[in-house]
Amino acid sequence: MRMIVVVPNEPAKVLVEATHPGSEITGPAFSPDGSRLYFSSQRGPNVPGGQAGVPADAPGSGFGATHEFLIPPAFRGT
Numbered sequence: 001m002r003m004i005v006v007v008p009n010e011p012a013k014v015l016v017e018a019t020h021p022g023s024e025i026t027g028p029a030f031s032p033d034g035s036r037l038y039f040s041s042q043r044g045p046n047v048p049g050g051q052a053g054v055p056a057d058a059p060g061s062g063f064g065a066t067h068e069f070l071i072p073p074a075f076r077g078t
Contacts, residue, residue: 001025003039016067018042023064034076037069 001024004012018025018041028039042064 003028015069030071035071035073037071038066040064040066 001018003015005015006012023042026040
């Protein structure tokens with residue numbers, strides 16, 4: 001799964017790609033002032049303790065992760 005940036009008169013560019021096995025990108029949202037983009041990866045990297053009953057090395061066994069991107073001022077909406 002990917003999130004892409006679409007800019008008028010330019011090719012679309014990949015912003016982020018979920019590379020965790022069995023995962024997908026969920027819940028993209030901007031902060032109210034447009035300075036940050038938040039999104040989650042449904043199944044993030046494996047973490048100590050993992051999910052109950054799931055082997056730590058099983059694909060997609062991570063808990064998930066939320067990410068934050070700081071949007072440079074030049075790319076923020078007006």
